[in-house]
Amino acid sequence: MSKNGLRPFAHAWNGITATYRTERNFKIHLTFSLAAIALGIGMHLSASDWCWITLCIALVFVAELINTAIESVVNLVSPAYHPLAKKAKDAAAGAVLIAAVFSLVVGGIIFLPKLWRHFVI
Numbered sequence: 001m002s003k004n005g006l007r008p009f010a011h012a013w014n015g016i017t018a019t020y021r022t023e024r025n026f027k028i029h030l031t032f033s034l035a036a037i038a039l040g041i042g043m044h045l046s047a048s049d050w051c052w053i054t055l056c057i058a059l060v061f062v063a064e065l066i067n068t069a070i071e072s073v074v075n076l077v078s079p080a081y082h083p084l085a086k087k088a089k090d091a092a093a094g095a096v097l098i099a100a101v102f103s104l105v106v107g108g109i110i111f112l113p114k115l116w117r118h119f120v121i
């Protein structure tokens with residue numbers, strides 16, 4: 001692949017690393033994701049469980065990256081208070097919240113019964 005062909009990947013990687021550096025929530029999501037992966041390896045999850053876990057991890061990171069993109073554009077075009085700026089930022093934050101709650105529910109469904117069997121039974 002030519003150097004130009006790789007450029008979109010370089011831009012995308014820049015977006016991910018810049019978000020990692022500037023957004024505290026991104027680091028929190030990464031910590032939870034690594035913990036889920038470590039727990040999943042320790043518990044020998046099935047292929048379908050891994051599909052759900054990786055879907056949740058991707059969903060949360062995608063939501064956080066889109067949230068960061070929307071926040072950045074809003075800060076650029078509307079540094080002063082505006083109700084539409086509030087609507088855009090709150091909706092973007094809502095998307096992250098839904099992704100995170102969905103992931104917690106899926107994580108609970110997959111891990112809690114296994115943890116229960118491991119520690120209680």
Ligand SMILES: Nc1ncnc2c1ncn2[C@@H]1O[C@H](COP(=O)(O)OP(=O)(O)OP(=O)(O)O)[C@@H](O)[C@H]1O
Binds near residue numbers: 074089
């Ligand atoms: N220009 C603005 N006009 C109106 N409301 C705003 C504006 N900027 C921020 N807000 C309100 O303040 C909230 C917090 O905005 P902020 O830019 O601090 O993002 P944040 O949620 O703290 O994001 P992060 O924690 O990822 O930095 C927004 O969800 C929105 O309700």
